[in-house]
Amino acid sequence: MAKSEDAIALLKADHRKVEELFKDFEKAKGDGRKERLARQICLELSIHTALEEEIFYPACEGTVEEELLKESYVEHDAAKLLIAEIEAGSGESDEYFDEKVKVLSEEIEHHVEEEEKPGGVFAQARKGKMELDVLGERLAARKKELLRQYKADGVPEPELTTMDEVSV
Numbered sequence: 812m813a814k815s816e817d818a819i820a821l822l823k824a825d826h827r828k829v830e831e832l833f834k835d836f837e838k839a840k841g842d843g844r845k846e847r848l849a850r851q852i853c854l855e856l857s858i859h860t861a862l863e864e865e866i867f868y869p870a871c872e873g874t875v876e877e878e879l880l881k882e883s884y885v886e887h888d889a890a891k892l893l894i895a896e897i898e899a900g901s902g903e904s905d906e907y908f909d910e911k912v913k914v915l916s917e918e919i920e921h922h923v924e925e926e927e928k929p930g931g932v933f934a935q936a937r938k939g940k941m942e943l944d945v946l947g948e949r950l951a952a953r954k955k956e957l958l959r960q961y962k963a964d965g966v967p968e969p970e971l972t973t974m975d976e977v978s979v
Contacts, residue, residue: 821951825859826927828855829855829856829859829919830923835848836916852915854962858958860891862953863883864887867936879925883922886921888969890919892971894915895969
């Protein structure tokens with residue numbers, strides 16, 4: 812049996828995958844490739860934010876500074892709004908499609924930096940007495956479940972934690 816990843820390794824792997832997808836998007840040309848990549852980015856980020864909000868962040872409470880966790884939730888909500896906009900549009904009919912993906916990329920880059928920097932969310936979680944291996948197993952199982960669900964039903968409408976619901 813393969814060794815399971817701890818929670819932070821799993822979340823960092825998600826970060827690297829999305830960074831690569833954003834790079835591919837920047838270079839993509841023609842034949843709906845940008846739109847397919849944008850949809851893949853939205854799928855990956857929707858799953859990732861759900862994992863962090865359902866499992867990882869609640870487990871970090873009391874270990875990671877409250878302000879950092881609150882900021883993470885706000886950053887997720889901002890990203891979810893852009894994801895909903897990108898999902899609702901298309902590369903051909905939305906004249907701002909590429910720019911929305913670019914701004915999403917910039918937001919995610921900032922968010923990843925906040926989580927991964929020294930003293931950030933991940934560093935504080937590692938210093939705490941969290942069971943990261945057990946958490947990693949939970950995240951991996953939930954990720955498989957969400958991937959199946961979102962591929963079958965599509966990326967759901969965003970559920971905002973820190974902002975009033977707005978129609979997109």
